[in-house]
Amino acid sequence: SQQGEEDPQALSIQEGENATMNCSYKTSINNLQWYRQNSGRGLVHLILIRSNEREKHSGRLRVTLDTSKKSSSLLITASRAADTASYFCATDGDSWGKLQFGAGTQVVVTP
């Protein structure tokens, strides 16, 4: 069954604006990961945040994790057209590394 659910399903913004997407999950986790997938391409790993961490940054990306609410958010600041992609959160709730993905947020950044 699907573990993570992203919200919104789709997001359309202009270059320079910030994009925020949320992920909610159902069971306890070890880690939460965010991935990007450009149309017709593979998944690119963005950030891994462990269950004992609350916030992580990588370049223009900021990820927060609230384990009490079982939710995470991904913020992309100063978006660019090249950020147009689908963004997925994935959680692993067992010791086997089985990632469970949400349905993704489709982000379109227009020039």
Added chain:
Amino acid sequence: DTAVSQTPKYLVTQMGNDKSIKCEQNLGHDTMYWYKQDSKKFLKIMFSYNNKELIINETVPNRFSPKSPDKAHLNLHINSLELGDSAVYFCASSQGRLDTQYFGPGTRLTVL
């Protein structure tokens, strides 16, 4: 340098055929995975191998059989292909089971 590679990139075949998809990683990782992405972009794990040992085997028809000849390779063989097998199949690898998973470019399988 390609970290996780898959062949072929595209595979178009008739129902009932048997086909294989190959995956190789040059990252020195111990764990490899197969995922299936359906037409709605939903990704679901199928199998995972750790040091050539099967550790995850989700509810997948037994027409799908993974094989790991060594730590760097994980192949997926599919027998008697059905229309519903059409999807994009992704291979991934990670150092440990709870580490970052790196994905290959995917194999788009179309069953006619």
